[in-house]
Amino acid sequence: MRLDKYLKVSRLIKRRTLAKEACGRERILVGGRIARASYEVKLGDIIEVPFGPHRRRVEVLSLREVADKAGAAAMYRELE
Numbered sequence: 001m002r003l004d005k006y007l008k009v010s011r012l013i014k015r016r017t018l019a020k021e022a023c024g025r026e027r028i029l030v031g032g033r034i035a036r037a038s039y040e041v042k043l044g045d046i047i048e049v050p051f052g053p054h055r056r057r058v059e060v061l062s063l064r065e066v067a068d069k070a071g072a073a074a075m076y077r078e079l080e
Contacts, residue, residue, distance in 0.1 A: 001063045003028065003047075004037035009064060011072040012049050012056070022049070046079065 001009075007019035007028070022028050023037040029048040030039055041047075045060045058076040067075060 001041050001065070002037060003030065003035055003039040003041055006041045006060070006063065006075075007047075007049070009067050009072065010058075010075040011067075011069070012047070012058065012076070047076075 004016050004019040004023060007013040007022075008016040013019040013022065019028075020037045023035060023039075026034045027050050028035050030041070030045050032046075032048075035047075041060055041063060043060055043063065047058050047060065049056045049058075057079040059079055060075070061077055062075050064071060064075060
């Protein structure tokens with residue numbers, strides 16, 4: 001699954017367009033490296049998403065095409 005879609009489905013970012021923009025501005029990191037929107041997310045990847053002065057680090061636990069609110073939260077595990 002593409003990174004921009006994963007960020008949207010997991011509800012880490014509300015809209016896919018915003019996820020694409022964040023990737024385009026080199027703000028999203030996967031495994032400590034800048035990732036493009038087209039990056040193929042894999043189980044176990046560590047994704048860092050900036051929120052103002054803070055960074056949210058999560059580990060990918062599952063890949064789903066569609067998820068409700070509870071299912072979205074189960075797609076990743078918060079780190080730190």
